[in-house]
Amino acid sequence: TWGGPMKHAFAGALHLAWHRRAERFGGGRSTGLKALDLTDRSAPLGVEKPKDFTWNQLLGFDACVQCGKCEAACPAFAAGQPLNPKKLIQDMVVGLAGGTDAHFAGSPYPGKPIGEHGGNPHQPIVNGLVDAETLWSCTTCRACVEECPMMIEHVDAIVDMRRFLTLEKGATPNNGAQVLxxxxxxxxxxxxxxxxxxxxxxxxxxxxxxxxxxxxxxxxxxxxxxxxxxxxxxxxxxxxxxxxxxxxxxxxxxxxxxxxxxxxxxxxxxxxxxxxxxxxxxxxxxxxxxxxxxxxxxxxxxxxxxxxxxxxxxxxxxxxxxxxxxAGQLNVSADTGGSVTYHDPCYLGRYNGEYEAPRAVLRALGIEVKEMQRSGFRSRCCGGGGGAPITDIPGKQRIPDMRMDDIRETGAERVAVGCPQCTAMLEGVVEPRPLIKDIAELVADALVEPAAPVKATQRAPEEVIA
CATH class of the missing domain: 3.40.50 (Rossmann fold)
Known part of the structure; x- marks a missing residue:
């Protein structure tokens, strides 16, 4: 890495010119993880040291302008778990330069002091630059990536480092090893x-x-x-x-x-x-x-x-x-079950850009959605992605509790969801809360059987059990 006041400008321009996900510049979404070549026995299994990142990932780290937008969006950081995506990227920069984080002026990892980590390009990242629990706190929600003006791919880097811990060290925490x-x-x-x-x-x-x-x-x-x-x-x-x-x-x-x-x-x-x-x-x-x-x-x-x-x-x-x-293939009645807010799942919204269809379904049921302040591409993660409930890194509060606070602010009586992980996490909130309903349940509840034509020979319609 290199310094100077123009570092971010030069690194940023080069990073964007040779971005590892060039499709993003065409208005498309490129969110699938890159595959490891498991047939090449000489290839590293994940990232152990800063030098193991690809050259365009390293450019991305140097492009970071420390604006803090990723930090503000990160659910793990807000919950007090030991992850700050801005500091994580800066720690990679420190590792490339062969220094320490003693001069980092921003927010630390929650619960972790500044000045105790350092490394160089040829030393292991974990326990040198960062603690393992920092990597396992991530829910892979991509809120950091969505907000980053330099289009840095934080989640790719985190999963690359997890790959080394899991495949080379067998160090997946808590219930991770059992699940695998x-x-x-x-x-x-x-x-x-x-x-x-x-x-x-x-x-x-x-x-x-x-x-x-x-x-x-x-x-x-x-x-x-x-x-x-x-x-x-x-x-x-x-x-x-x-x-x-x-x-x-x-x-x-x-x-x-x-x-x-x-x-x-x-x-x-x-x-x-x-x-x-x-x-x-x-x-x-x-x-x-x-x-x-x-x-x-x-x-x-x-x-x-x-x-x-x-x-x-x-x-x-x-x-x-x-x-x-x-297309008129479903005959539904107007919903009368009370007010509804909608929770955007990360892997449907930020990962795949689908925000409109769930809302179109709700409108077709006569439901006016009471939107949360953090909705659409800024929706707060439920905490269920990325294996986070499995690795279970503690913080000051639970991410689903924070999301339920967002829900309560709307005054809605029900929450429409479209993800089994979101359903599980939100229903796991033990305090009094609105009813959680998958969109399919709302549609099924509103179905009206079409009136059958009156014929002397007509048989009664067969009942569908559901």
Missing amino acids: DNLIATDNPGGFAPGGRMNWAADLNLNVMRDTPSVDVLFWVGDGAFDMRNQRTLRAFVKVLKAAKVSFAVLGLEERDSGDVARRLGDEATFQALAKRNIQTLAQYRFKRIVTCDPHSFHVLKNEYPAFGGEYLVQHHSTYMAELLA
């Missing part, structure tokens, strides 16, 4: 028996892809299949699909975890194994699109599977329901 073992042994993070993946739908008579020549929609269930609360969301969405007379099927017992949490925890090997097996399974079947209720699965299938040959039309269920409503 579960994914290897049972194809799901909870370690549930794979044969129980479809128990939630035992009475729904769903089509399974292996018995179906082709369908319009492959419904990707995700690991909500093992969670009693999110099973209600899955059943609600099935009710919506049936009401719209959509041709759909599920993978059933052939579905495996998408690999999202493994990749965010730094276990690229387990992620790639899951991804490749899922891609092999999907290649056997004919469908027009994949639809899922889980933004994390949506993101991985849409943006990260293509690197391994899996290219599909993938939609979040809110987007698909908005299309069904606009």
Whole structure:
């Protein structure tokens, strides 16, 4: 690295000219993590030392102007966890220069004094420049990246360092190692028996892809299949699909975890194994699109599977329901359940730019959304992404409690969500709180069966259990 008053101007210009995600300059979104080449045994598994970062990542660190926008947006920093994205980037600059953080004039990592860390380009980052718990505090929400005027990719850098800790050191904290073992042994993070993946739908008579020549929609269930609360969301969405007379099927017992949490925890090997097996399974079947209720699965299938040959039309269920409503395929009554605010999931909003479809669905139900101050691309994370509930780094307060404070400020009686992680985190707030409802549940509750024409020979319509 190098100094002088013009450092940021020169480094910033070079960083933007050779940005590792050039697609961002064309108005598109490039948010999928870069794959590690696991076939090259000489290649490093993640980043151990400052010199291990790519040259354009290093340029990005030098481009930091210390404006503090990332710090102000970071949910972990606000919660008092030991992460400040601005200081993290500056610590990488210090490491490249072979110095210490003694002269850092900004906010420290919460709970961590300034002046006790230092290093050089050839020394390990963890326990030299930063503590491991700093890296594990990140929820990968990308609020820092969204706010950064220099387009620095903080999350990429954090996951690169996590990869080294997980793959080379086996140092994933708290429940991380158990979750990764579960994914290897049972194809799901909870370690549930794979044969129980479809128990939630035992009475729904769903089509399974292996018995179906082709369908319009492959419904990707995700690991909500093992969670009693999110099973209600899955059943609600099935009710919506049936009401719209959509041709759909599920993978059933052939579905495996998408690999999202493994990749965010730094276990690229387990992620790639899951991804490749899922891609092999999907290649056997004919469908027009994949639809899922889980933004994390949506993101991985849409943006990260293509690197391994899996290219599909993938939609979040809110987007698909908005299309069904606009096409007149769903007959719904006006919602009368009380006022609603909407929580934007990070992996649907900041990662994939979908803010309008969920709101369009709510408008179609006659709901006027009471927006939170932090909504849209500035939505506060629920705290459930990036494996954060698994690594469980303590702070002064819980991120979901902070988000619930945002919700209470609106005075809304209900919170519409579109993510199983968000549902779990917000329902985990123990204080009195509004009712949490997935968008699919709101639509299912509003469904009106179309009036059947009166015919002497007509049979009563078959009841759909949901």
